[in-house]
Amino acid sequence: MIQYQTQRLSVRFFLLMLVLLLVQVALGVVLSLQQADPSLLSGTLNFNITRSQHVNLGVLWILSGFIGTLLFVGPILAKRELVAPWLIRLLFIALIGVTVWNAIAIYFAQQGIAGWWLGQPWIQEGLEYLEAGRIADVLILIAFVVIALVIVRTFPHYKTWNEIHWGLAIGVTALAAMWVFGMFFVGRIDLQEYFRWFVVHYWVEGVWEVIHISLIGILLVLMFKADVKAVGYAVFWGVTLVWLSGLLGNAHHYFWVGTPEFWQFWGSLFSALEPLPLILCFWHMYLDAHHDRKPLVNKPAFFFLLGSAVLEMVGAGILGFTMTFALTNVWSHGTWVTPSHAHLAMFGTFGMLGLGAAYWIVPAIRGVKDFDQRFGQLSFWLVFLGMLGIAFAFAIGGTVQVFLYRTLGLDWFGGDLYPQMMTYKVLLVLFGLVFLSGVLLLVFDLYTLGHRVRQAAPTEALATYTPPATGWSRPLSGFEAGVWLLSMWVFGFVITLGLLSFNLPRVQLGDPTLPYIAAGVGYPGLLIVTLLFVWRFLASLEAREAVSEAPMTRVAAAHAAD
Amino acid sequence: MPLDDPAVRNETRRRRTALALLGLMAIVFIVLSGFSFVSSRDQVTPDTVDYASTYGAVDGKRVFQSYNCMGCHTMVGNGAYLAPDLTDTYELVGPAYLAAFLPSAGRWPTEAALLVQLQDPEQVSETGLTDLADYYERYPGARERVARRGGLSTYMPSLSFREGEVKHLVAFLKYTSLIDTEGWPPVPKVDGLTFPQASGPLALAAAGEPGSRPGSSTAAVSATEAPDSTTTAVVRGEELAGQLGCLACHATDSSRLVGPGWGGRYGTVTELADGSSTTIDEAYLRTAITDPNAQVVAGFPAGTMPSYAQVLSPDQVDDLVTFIRSLEQP
Numbered sequence: 001m002i003q004y005q006t007q008r009l010s011v012r013f014f015l016l017m018l019v020l021l022l023v024q025v026a027l028g029v030v031l032s033l034q035q036a037d038p039s040l041l042s043g044t045l046n047f048n049i050t051r052s053q054h055v056n057l058g059v060l061w062i063l064s065g066f067i068g069t070l071l072f073v074g075p076i077l078a079k080r081e082l083v084a085p086w087l088i089r090l091l092f093i094a095l096i097g098v099t100v101w102n103a104i105a106i107y108f109a110q111q112g113i114a115g116w117w118l119g120q121p122w123i124q125e126g127l128e129y130l131e132a133g134r135i136a137d138v139l140i141l142i143a144f145v146v147i148a149l150v151i152v153r154t155f156p157h158y159k160t161w162n163e164i165h166w167g168l169a170i171g172v173t174a175l176a177a178m179w180v181f182g183m184f185f186v187g188r189i190d191l192q193e194y195f196r197w198f199v200v201h202y203w204v205e206g207v208w209e210v211i212h213i214s215l216i217g218i219l220l221v222l223m224f225k226a227d228v229k230a231v232g233y234a235v236f237w238g239v240t241l242v243w244l245s246g247l248l249g250n251a252h253h254y255f256w257v258g259t260p261e262f263w264q265f266w267g268s269l270f271s272a273l274e275p276l277p278l279i280l281c282f283w284h285m286y287l288d289a290h291h292d293r294k295p296l297v298n299k300p301a302f303f304f305l306l307g308s309a310v311l312e313m314v315g316a317g318i319l320g321f322t323m324t325f326a327l328t329n330v331w332s333h334g335t336w337v338t339p340s341h342a343h344l345a346m347f348g349t350f351g352m353l354g355l356g357a358a359y360w361i362v363p364a365i366r367g368v369k370d371f372d373q374r375f376g377q378l379s380f381w382l383v384f385l386g387m388l389g390i391a392f393a394f395a396i397g398g399t400v401q402v403f404l405y406r407t408l409g410l411d412w413f414g415g416d417l418y419p420q421m422m423t424y425k426v427l428l429v430l431f432g433l434v435f436l437s438g439v440l441l442l443v444f445d446l447y448t449l450g451h452r453v454r455q456a457a458p459t460e461a462l463a464t465y466t467p468p469a470t471g472w473s474r475p476l477s478g479f480e481a482g483v484w485l486l487s488m489w490v491f492g493f494v495i496t497l498g499l500l501s502f503n504l505p506r507v508q509l510g511d512p513t514l515p516y517i518a519a520g521v522g523y524p525g526l527l528i529v530t531l532l533f534v535w536r537f538l539a540s541l542e543a544r545e546a547v548s549e550a551p552m553t554r555v556a557a558a559h560a561a562d
Numbered sequence: 563m564p565l566d567d568p569a570v571r572n573e574t575r576r577r578r579t580a581l582a583l584l585g586l587m588a589i590v591f592i593v594l595s596g597f598s599f600v601s602s603r604d605q606v607t608p609d610t611v612d613y614a615s616t617y618g619a620v621d622g623k624r625v626f627q628s629y630n631c632m633g634c635h636t637m638v639g640n641g642a643y644l645a646p647d648l649t650d651t652y653e654l655v656g657p658a659y660l661a662a663f664l665p666s667a668g669r670w671p672t673e674a675a676l677l678v679q680l681q682d683p684e685q686v687s688e689t690g691l692t693d694l695a696d697y698y699e700r701y702p703g704a705r706e707r708v709a710r711r712g713g714l715s716t717y718m719p720s721l722s723f724r725e726g727e728v729k730h731l732v733a734f735l736k737y738t739s740l741i742d743t744e745g746w747p748p749v750p751k752v753d754g755l756t757f758p759q760a761s762g763p764l765a766l767a768a769a770g771e772p773g774s775r776p777g778s779s780t781a782a783v784s785a786t787e788a789p790d791s792t793t794t795a796v797v798r799g800e801e802l803a804g805q806l807g808c809l810a811c812h813a814t815d816s817s818r819l820v821g822p823g824w825g826g827r828y829g830t831v832t833e834l835a836d837g838s839s840t841t842i843d844e845a846y847l848r849t850a851i852t853d854p855n856a857q858v859v860a861g862f863p864a865g866t867m868p869s870y871a872q873v874l875s876p877d878q879v880d881d882l883v884t885f886i887r888s889l890e891q892p
Contacts (some may be wrong), residue, residue, distance in 0.1 A: 034644070035644060042719045046633075048629075048633025051642050052633050112625070112628045114627060114722060121628070122711070126627035126630035128630060128633070128642070185627075187607075188607055190599070192597075193638065194598070196640075201654050233573075244587065247584070247591055251827060256639055256746035257639075257743070258605055258638065259598045260598050260744075264744070266590075266594065330748055333639040334636045336746070393638065401643075404759055406748050407751075407752075408759060411647075420759055448760075510752045510757060
């Protein structure tokens with residue numbers, strides 16, 4: 001099933017990814033419990049330690065998934081074996097070592113030990129997302145350089161590169177380059193935040209996005225035999241739009257950190273454009289999945305890939321849009337409204353890509369032609385639903401928090417804010433458990449895939465049953481997909497107006513009706529439409545076998561328009 | 563596809579334009595970045611800020627990072643969202659309240675604990691304030707906090723700060739409160755305390771244990787039962803320990819909170835930080851209250867406990883000592 005032997009190296013990174021994912025999500029559940037009862041484990045595992053581990057592992061497993069996917073597609077793109085596979089084996093051991101070391105090092109914050117030497121914190125740094133101390137920083141930098149070297153040297157001469165080659169090569173190089181900006185202690189808060197967002201924003205919205213677009217592109221080519229030229233076109237414009245909007249869009253992190261007011265203009269303007277490439281990616285996903293109407297070979301892989309493109313648009317695109325204007329951000333900044341966007345965007349976009357890639361690559365390398373796909377599908381629905389619920393709990397709890405904290409000026413978290421937010425704190429725990437159950441299932445499934453005896457499907461008739469291609473399962477037309485997309489954005493605008501309404505004198509005098517109604521309509525509306533759309537999209541694909549002979553005029557027309 | 567195909571040429575031209583635009587934006591970004599940090603902006607920098615002319619704000623930032631404060635709190639709005647934003651805390655509550663709160667973060671400071679800090683010469687040299695009423699006037703947030711939360715449990719774990727770290731943190735928080743953050747966070751237009759949502763103490767008390775006030779109810783009960791003079795001294799001492807906030811740091815059993823637990827200590831031989839050892843007798847306890855850094859118990863940092871010499875009369879010190887003496891090992 002695979003062409004190049006060195007592609008096998010990717011499996012171990014996916015297995016590592018799954019372990020880290022499981023630990024990260026378990027810690028996330030602990031965090032949600034600590035939010036509900038801050039005295040839980042206080043003194044033993046303080047919230048800031050749990051939270052730092054949660055954030056760091058989130059980055060590490062996503063990177064591990066990236067590396068796994070890169071190692072699989074690298075040889076395909078290069079049409080030859082990876083150079084220096086021994087370096088990759090070493091990298092794997094080093095990655096485990098750094099992960100373990102960093103987990104131990106972060107714990108030292110509980111004793112206030114950072115390991116200051118030569119003006120730098122060598123053990124742990126105590127900055128959000130950049131908690132790793134210099135020792136881990138240096139090792140991680142070396143690891144990034146190794147990845148970049150192996151990938152770029154594996155590729156053929158650069159003159160023969162297409163857009164996917166370029167996207168990945170630039171992505172892996174910039175991954176290492178951006179990391180350097182987080183490796184210096186800065187005394188000034190404004191300057192520290194300026195450079196901290198170099199790493200965080202340009203990583204996520206610059207580099208990871210580029211790797212994401214390129215990997216989605218190549219996976220679509222592999223899955224649907226999509227036209228490399230068309231995908232390459234989408235990759236180029238996707239990447240270019242990401243940078244055109246994201247380069248100055250970074251300014252939305254410079255509104256209130258002590259940097260000048262002019263950033264509010266540039267940040268509001270350009271980061272409002274940041275959803276554009278995400279819509280493009282989403283739309284291409286639709287086109288590529290529909291261009292030949294072949295039945296899905298590997299359902300879980302496509303489910304997660306679709307989830308990645310959709311949640312990128314909803315979590316990063318729409319929820320990011322709602323809080324990107326200075327006039328809305330001044331309210332959402334520093335509240336629970338922010339992690340609502342961050343969770344949906346981060347796990348949705350990058351996490352789901354890694355999981356989709358794992359479902360495509362692990363069976364391919366293990367030589368499993370036919371596996372029970374029901375576990376994978378169920379786990380997709382569990383994590384998808386769980387994450388939508390988490391985003392909902394954060395968003396509504398956050399709206400209450402904005403009103404109490406910013407409008408009424410109540411700052412006593414334990415006394416004034418917690419009792420009012422408690423419902424949403426409990427919801428967070430519940431949806432977290434749904435999410436955890438999905439993760440447990442998919443970790444079990446991917447670990448044992450190809451090793452366990454295949455369960456016979458209940459009956460032959462059920463196994464080959466395909467739903468009729470009518471009603472909910474009828475083919476999804478471009479027009480209908482557009483209507484779904486539009487309705488998501490309508491709810492996004494309702495949310496934006498809700499945040500804007502905090503500026504009204506009426507609300508500022510203590511009447512929360514308007515923002516509460518807007519949030520109460522906007523967030524559930526957006527998340528439910530997202531859920532229904534993904535359900536509808538997948539239903540139409542599952543019914544393909546029945547309609548593979550059906551006329552393709554609409555889809556062909558949509559594709560010709562591209 | 564042939565290179566002279568007009569579609570290919572148009573696409574190539576479009577791509578070149580896009581890349582040129584990208585270059586232009588990079589230039590805009592770099593120029594804006596340069597303007598952000600020019601000294602003529604008059605943005606405050608931490609190297610120019612200190613507390614009591616002794617503790618630098620940059621060192622304070624190192625302490626802030628060492629304890630990963632951002633992992634619960636936010637600073638200029640960034641960080642975790644479990645605990646309050648700290649950007650303007652100094653401006654609201656002032657250095658004495660912070661110094662009273664930080665070493666024993668598990669409980670909110672009482673008025674007496676704030677009074678003790680007001681005697682601290684470094685505090686006086688910084689603010690010029692020794693009177694509580696004046697302090698409350700300048701830092702109204704301290705008044706509100708003492709009135710609403712004084713003596714109640716917080717959700718923050720007590721951190722074992724080393725000598726000087728608290729004052730460095732105060733310096734850092736002084737710096738952050740001076741930063742011009744372009745109008746963030748928005749200033750409330752109403753007094754939130756008049757709204758029904760501000761029902762803090764009630765909600766906490768309903769939750770049970772964490773909200774209970776230390777050292778009040780038990781004292782009242784035992785006072786009615788035993789009227790002899792030693793017992794009344796014990797009762798007075800227990801009341802004082804509650805009011806002064808002693809119990810925020812010292813447990814009435816032998817467990818360690820911030821300082822050593824009191825239970826079963828009296829009469830035992832204890833090793834001191836300087837390597838010598840001493841018996842915990844009345845003389846030792848008196849010195850420990852009035853000059854806490856003279857004989858520090860081994861394993862505890864010096865400079866954490868303030869002196870209570872200016873706050874307590876000799877009789878009150880005796881009452882406290884009697885109370886501590888009465889605590890048996892449970």
